Amino acid sequence: MEVQLFVPTFQVDECLQEIRECLEKGWPGLGFKTIEFEEAWKKYANLPYAHLVNSGTAGLHLAVNILKKRLKWQEGDEIITTPITFVSTNHVILYEKLKPVFADVDHYVCLDPDDVIKKIGKKTRAIMFVGLGGNLGQYEKIVEICRHLRLALILDAAHMSGTKIDGQQVGKEADVAVFSFHAVKNLPTADSGMICFRLAEDDAFARKLTWLGIDKDTYARTMNTESRNKWMYDVEDIGFKYHGNSIMAAIGLVQLKYLDQENEYRRNLADSYTSALKECNTIQIIPTASGCESSRHLFQILVNKRDKLIVALNKNGVFPGVHYRDNTEYSMYRYASGTCPHAHEISGKLLSLPVHLRMTEKDADKVAQLVIKHIHK
Ligand SMILES: Cc1ncc(COP(=O)(O)O)c(C=O)c1O
Numbered sequence: 237m238e239v240q241l242f243v244p245t246f247q248v249d250e251c252l253q254e255i256r257e258c259l260e261k262g263w264p265g266l267g268f269k270t271i272e273f274e275e276a277w278k279k280y281a282n283l284p285y286a287h288l289v290n291s292g293t294a295g296l297h298l299a300v301n302i303l304k305k306r307l308k309w310q311e312g313d314e315i316i317t318t319p320i321t322f323v324s325t326n327h328v329i330l331y332e333k334l335k336p337v338f339a340d341v342d343h344y345v346c347l348d349p350d351d352v353i354k355k356i357g358k359k360t361r362a363i364m365f366v367g368l369g370g371n372l373g374q375y376e377k378i379v380e381i382c383r384h385l386r387l388a389l390i391l392d393a394a395h396m397s398g399t400k401i402d403g404q405q406v407g408k409e410a411d412v413a414v415f416s417f418h419a420v421k422n423l424p425t426a427d428s429g430m431i432c433f434r435l436a437e438d439d440a441f442a443r444k445l446t447w448l449g450i451d452k453d454t455y456a457r458t459m460n461t462e463s464r465n466k467w468m469y470d471v472e473d474i475g476f477k478y479h480g481n482s483i484m485a486a487i488g489l490v491q492l493k494y495l496d497q498e499n500e501y502r503r504n505l506a507d508s509y510t511s512a513l514k515e516c517n518t519i520q521i522i523p524t525a526s527g528c529e530s531s532r533h534l535f536q537i538l539v540n541k542r543d544k545l546i547v548a549l550n551k552n553g554v555f556p557g558v559h560y561r562d563n564t565e566y567s568m569y570r571y572a573s574g575t576c577p578h579a580h581e582i583s584g585k586l587l588s589l590p591v592h593l594r595m596t597e598k599d600a601d602k603v604a605q606l607v608i609k610h611i612h613k
Contacts, residue, residue, distance in 0.1 A: 238553040239603055242420035245498075245593040247490050254486035266447070269482035273489045274430070280492055281405035283413070283432045285439035288480030288488075289446055292394045292416025292429035293324040298445060298478060299412040299431060300332045300362075302438050303388050309334065309361045315390075316355050317364040318347050319563045319572070319579040320586075325366055325392050326563055334361070338564055340576040345522055345536065345586070346373025348578070349381060355575075356381075362388035365410075367396040369534030369559065369588070370422070370499075372406065372525040379409045390414070395533035397423040398499040402527070407432055417484070422499060422531045423491050428484035449475030498593055502532035508597040509535050509589055512604030518611055534559055538585040539611060545587065548610035554603050557588040 258264045274286045289295045300315070311333040317326055319338045329336045339355045342348035345368050352363060365378050375391075382389040391407055393399070394416035399406050407413035413432045417425040433439045444451055451470045513519050520538040524530045536559065539545055549556055562583035564572040574580075589603055 237599070237602060238555075239590045239595060239599055240555050240592070241557040241588065241590045243592045243594050244419055244424035246424065246487065247494060250490040251487045254490055255483055258482040258486055264483050265481050266479045267482055269485040269489070270480050273480075273485035273492075276489055276492055277430055277432075280495070281407060281432070283405070283408055284434065285436065286430050286432045287439060287442050287446065288485055289429045289431050289478050290480055290484075291427050292392075292414055292418060292421075293328065294446075294476070294478040295414035295416075295429040295431035296324055296390070296392060297328040297331050298442055298476070299390050299414055299433075300328050300334065301445065302433075302441050303362065303390070303411060304332050304334065306438065306441075307361065307388060312359065313361045314357065314359045315362045315364050316347075316352055316360060318366050318368075319569075319576045320345050320368065320560050320583065321366045321392065321563065322394070322560060323563060323566070324394075325364060326569065329364070335359075336364075336569070336572075338569070338572045338576050338579075340578045341582070342374060342578075343523065344368070344371050344373035344525055345582065346371060346375070346525075347378060349374050349377040351576070352378065352381060356385065356387075360385075360387060362390055362411075364390045364392060366392040366394070367399055367406065369522070369536055370395045370399045370531030371522070372399065372401065372528035372530070374525070375406070375409075394418075394421065394429075396531055397421065398495045398531040400529040403529075408434065410434065412438065417488055417491075422502070422533050423488060423495050425484040425487040425491070428480045428488060445473060445475040446477075446479035447475060448477060449473035499529075499531050501593055502591050503530065504597060505591050505595060505600045506530075506532050506535045508600040509604050512601050513537065513607065516608050516611070519607070532591060534588045535591050536586055536588050537607075538582055539587055539607075540585060541611075542585050542587050544613070545607065545610055548613065549603075549606055552606050552610075554590065554606055556590060558586055559588050560586075
């Protein structure tokens with residue numbers, strides 16, 4: 237038996253057909269397919285705006301960049317964030333010369349609202365919430381805190397494609413939600429992401445900034461036709477090369493059709509793990525928040541002697557993962573060391589068991605039995 241942590245599954249023929257259309261048209265870049273995918277995502281997620289970018293990281297950076305400009309944040313202003321995340325979440329705050337202030341995580345391994353409140357100060361401008369593994373945690377309390385204190389809310393929804401409350405995709409409560417369609421995410425492409433702002437002006441600005449700040453609208457207004465004098469555009473802002481392309485959009489459009497069905501499959505795998513592991517009192521299963529239909533990007537447990545267990549599982553052909561190491565242990569975030577004791581404690585115990593569509597519930601059960609067998613050794 238060999239069970240990897242993540243193996244993406246693509247609807248290959250359908251993807252190739254969509255890609256073929258781009259190639260035959262001679263239009264693999266930003267254009268007709270990216271627009272089609274944005275429209276399909278807006279419809280699926282019931283979000284007012286969506287713009288395809290070339291990664292979740294690019295989307296998160298743009299989110300901070302645009303909110304900083306509109307809300308006139310100053311260098312050194314603070315964003316409260318989580319230490320248990322992929323570094324993209326926190327690097328993008330630094331890209332904009334703002335300061336990541338770390339709040340501790342709760343038993344869902346998401347931001348703990350009580351600690352968030354303690355970390356809010358005069359310079360706090362926003363909260364960055366990560367729905368770890370597709371979980372909602374206490375997101376609704378964070379939404380309330382932001383509304384009450386007039387803080388911006390950025391949702392790092394990299395793991396949350398298909399995470400729902402009351403049957404609705406999570407995201408519209410935030411000023412901006414950013415999804416990742418990286419190769420091993422629930423809606424895999426190769427590399428891309430979707431940035432979804434609440435306001436039309438932010439979305440319009442994002443579209444300009446993802447193409448180096450080129451103002452196509454000004455050009456269109458001035459020239460009154462797109463076909464003449466294409467070089468006569470204006471550049472009003474320092475933008476980035478962050479836009480998505482039609483090849484990624486082609487894959488995304490196909491994969492989106494299967495997202496709900498695939499997430500359900502993931503939830504069934506998670507249920508198999510839960511029933512096999514729940515009697516083992518040395519394993520703590522990270523719970524899903526009530527009312528949350530998780531995308532189940534991850535199935536996470538807490539175990540003692542985690543690293544030894546990983547070696548034993550590897551020897552048996554099972555390759556779990558760790559999401560994530562406490563970011564305040566990294567050299568560059570060490571200034572915050574000691575500020576999040578719970579995150580620090582669980583960071584050495586967190587283990588993500590394999591969840592993907594090429595596994596069966598029987599495989600999940602076998603992995604669980606191996607975990608139980610080796611946990612006490
Ligand atoms: C929590 C989290 N945030 C952000 C990202 C960045 O997404 P991408 O890989 O699409 O840049 C990832 C992806 O690995 C992630 O796991």
